Amino acid sequence: MDDRRGDVWATGDAYERYMGRWSRPVAERFTAWLGLPDGARWLDVGCGTGALTATVAARCRPRTVVGLDRSAGFVASARAAAPAPAHFVVADAGAPPVRDGAFDAVVSGLALNFLPEPGAAVAAWARLVRPGGLVAAYVWDYAEGMEFLRRFWDTAVALDPSAAPLDEAHRFPFCSPALLRALWTEAGLTEVTVTPIEVPTVFADFADFWQPFLAGQGPAPGYVAALPPPARNHLREALTRAIPTRPNGSIPLTARTWAIKGRR
Template sequence: MKEQRFDMWAAGDAYERYMGRWSRLVADGFVASLSCADGLRWLDVGCGTGALTAAVAARCRPRMVVGLDRSAGFVVSARAAAPASACFVVADALSLPVRDEGCDVAVSGLALNFLSEPGAAVAEMARVVRPGGLVAAYVWDYAEGMAFLRHFWDAAVAVEPSAAALDEGRRFLVCRPDPLRALWTEAGLVDVAVAPIEVPTVFAGFADLWEPFLAGQGPAPGYVAALAPTTRDRLRDTLGEAVPTRHDGSIAFTARAWAVQGSRPA
């Protein structure tokens, strides 16, 4: 197969079934770890369907929280379930429509790996927070910490070896502690810290695991959508034989994200 990229993010409902249910768990753990005061001005960069924005609104009693995403479809989904303190805007993470020092906290959830210049995005986040303000983000550990995706790509490579080039664990360099720490340091942020967040990813059965891969949202589902039907069936069967199934038919994995935070010098 000719190497392609299948990073389609546009349909909020499909994303929720594929990854949103897990991203909401990790967003809650991430916000809890920040220990921020009430009444702050927050910016959520690459907000997707609003999981992180909702966690901020629920836990931090923000003065305001603005979610930004370049996908108009995601912004529509985020607005549909938005808490009263939140608003959403279609915007580019590499050129934030926010004045210098315009917020207290800038955060980003699961977005950095999908940006063409993650370093530029972090620099933009540092620009828009006040001196002493917080810049924080988290990304999935695609290389070692996403068990259900590891099983998927191992099965895909067994069926079609060229799929190895599309594996997020190989493609995305900013999914480990050292690269994240370097991004924050290069943006001039201080007191930089990186920590893991783990959440359970439990599927009711194999259909609950497999069917979200048919929705076309994200690298793995996009790859599945491009396969010929016979190859897709082989991939399904190979994956089904490989995943560990419990006596009740459920499939239990864990997913790890790496969270990073740092402050703009006062």
């Protein structure tokens, strides 16, 4: 996943604990929704630790699937985990180094909002698919549907109003159907469709919820890492009161993405 505005995205294991584990069930439903036939040629841009690339390789019987990301650490994690025929390249997701028309589908999972110029990136992706090919992506609904982040930021901002501009709901606008649809249509894509995909995000206990925020990867963990220890402890205590917990200690939340697809 490409770096944006100083956010750190580099270590595969930390990303898996924070976001990757929730991206995998979304990727399964996303690829089923796309409905591409066997033998298609896929490019996954901003592939991160390879959740979407691995799902394509395992479930979609592709002729080829290439995962591409700027982070060498993420690509190393993806290579170690993804089944054949997946392979990976370290490169810029906004300007992939591949020839026009080379793929049947260009897809992207959770990366769009982290690109410096999302509109230019989608237009570039559209050139990489053959006529009639598919360009598709999914993004977290940061404004409303990504429940564990909403709980985090609502609590953090209540304690520290200066944190509000760091909230992904404010920073990353392309997390609504209308704005996503505009990106796709402005790139010249047709038959544009947007749909929600919601998955459960059940944490085993509060430690399972809290520990990924301590790794410093991504906007919210970056904010936690910058806090002095007393403020960090205060935030942790406030979150223990704000997070719904079952009698067995587990935390039942949900996460919604918006998925979009269109044809060249």
